[in-house]
Amino acid sequence: MTENISAVIYSEAIQTENILKLYIEEFGKFCFYDAGADMSEIFNTLSGMSKSVFIIDVSVNTKKYLDFISEISSACPDCKIIAVSDSPSVDLIVKVMRAGAKDFISAPVIKSELFDILDKIYNQFKTGGSSETKSRVITLFSNKGGIGKTSIASNLALELAKITKENVALVDLNFQFGDITTFLDLKPSFNISYVLENLNRINSEFLLNTLEKYKNTSLYILADPPCFKQAETVTKSQIAKLIDILKNTFSYIVIDAEAGFESKTITALDNSDLVFLVTVASLPALRNCQRILDLFQKLGYDDDKTQIIINRYMENDEITVEDVEKLLDKEIYWKIPNNYFTLMAAINKGISVAEVNPDSNVAKSYKELAMSVSDMVYRKKLIKKYSSAED
Ligand SMILES: Nc1ncnc2c1ncn2[C@@H]1O[C@H](COP(=O)(O)OP(=O)(O)OP(=O)(O)O)[C@@H](O)[C@H]1O
Ligand SMILES: [Mg+2]
Known part of the structure; x- marks a missing residue:
């Protein structure tokens, strides 16, 4: 049902507020709702709505309104936030999207935009929030074993499912020593071999009905085969x-790839939208990374x-992030803190790190990584648009 979706607007500039109100009314598919100008009133209004659109102008008091976007986005998962600013910059867009806004538009607002x-x-509301963008394939790779691929793949995939509420597939491409079923304590009835042998007969319905789900989430596991042959x-x-x-x-497909360059791994890498090259800050691992980057x-x-x-x-760490970036001639996308005890507790119990301790540094890091991944592609598009405008 999409009839009763309200749009709430907030701007300190009366002109912006009026024009947005006018455009919302002209658009016609959302009902303008006057929630006043008091932030706690707006918060309560949005919290009480099941689905809503919130347009907020962050041109002035930016920090305050970024914090407000963060609060709304965590308290109201079904509120789609659009940030507006009269001084758009790449830095600002990254900040608003990180805070939880779904979109950004510059002021003065252009109606067609x-x-x-x-x-x-x-359309997202109409389709139940799914298919926001086309599906994204994310592969975790390293040429060294034991570096953390499976830990990252399983926790990232689970956080993606929790954050986006969309269907996420976690695929174990370690055909000989896959660990995902151990990490998540699952005993699936179907594994990847069965699916590969029946590719012509497999469809969405089959996958959603037969793949093992992780507890009560939208994370589906495609496990490694039980025998080497x-x-x-x-x-x-x-x-x-x-x-x-x-x-x-699936909206997201997270692949836990095998270390090394077997042909099936290269095929997975070729078919990925995003490859996370996992390393640790040690010289042998970094040299390895250099070679992989050359190869890529x-x-x-x-x-x-x-x-x-x-x-x-x-x-x-003796080797700093700056050292790593210099050595690899590439920015580091993410750092996951060392937390042996939380990781071991999760693996030994067969649960996610967030279930062991959601407040641990490592659980927060996986969650923020998932948030970053979930809006990465869209954000990139926006950044491209505004950075070419800045040139
Ligand atoms: N952030 C972390 N802090 C501390 N220990 C970690 C962290 N991430 C992973 N580990 C530990 O490193 C070990 C290897 O992790 P994992 O199995 O995820 O690596 P992998 O790259 O998948 O290994 P393989 O190549 O064998 O598949 C595990 O025992 C795990 O507990
Ligand atoms: Mg592994």
Whole structure:
């Protein structure tokens, strides 16, 4: 049902507020709701609405309104926030999106731009929030074993499912020693071998009905095969087709790839939108990363496609982040703190790190990584638009 979705507007500039109100009324699919100008009143109003659109002008008192966006986005998951500013910059866009806004528009507001955004939001509500963007394939890779790929893949995938409420697939491409079922304590009835052997018969309905779910979430697991033999016959085209089929069903596909460059791993990398190259801050691991980055360049991957995660990061590491960035000639995308006890407790209990301790540094890091991934592609598009305007 989309009839009763309200749009709330807040701007310190009366002109902006009036024009937004006018445009909302002209757009016609949302009802303008006057929640006044008191922030706690607006908070209570939005909290009481099941679905809503909130347009907030952050041109002045930016910090205050960014904090307000954060509060609203955590308290009202079904409120789509659009930030407005008369001084758009890449830095500001990154901040508003990180705070939880779904979109950004510059002031003075151009009607057609606002209508495009409102249309997108309206369609998201109509389709139950899914298919916001096309499916994204994210592969965790490193050329070294034991570096943290499975820990990151499983916790990231679970956080993505929790944050977005969309269907997420977690695929174990470690055909010989997959760990995901151990990490999440699952005993699935179907594994990847079965799916690969039946590619022509597999559809969304089958996947959603038969893949093992992690507890009461929208995370679905495609586990490794129980015996080694099944791994030998897998072809590149089967892996490519599998990813294609998964894309029709899941908004995010997180692949836990095997260390090394087997053909099925390369196929997964080729078919990924985003590759997280996982490393630790040690010289051998970093040298390895350098070689992989060279190889990725030869494979023709965009610079943006590969992003570096430093796992087990410690503030007092002998090799600093700056050293790593210099050595790899690339910015570090994410640092996951070293937290042996929380990780071991999670693995030994077969649960996620957030279930062991949601306030731990590592649980927060996985959650924020998932938030960043979930709006990364969209944010990139916006940043591109505004950075070319800044040039
Ligand atoms: N942030 C962290 N802090 C402390 N320990 C960690 C962290 N991340 C992972 N570990 C530990 O590192 C070990 C290896 O992690 P994991 O199994 O995720 O690595 P992997 O790259 O998937 O290994 P493999 O190549 O064997 O599949 C685990 O025992 C895990 O507890
Ligand atoms: Mg692993």
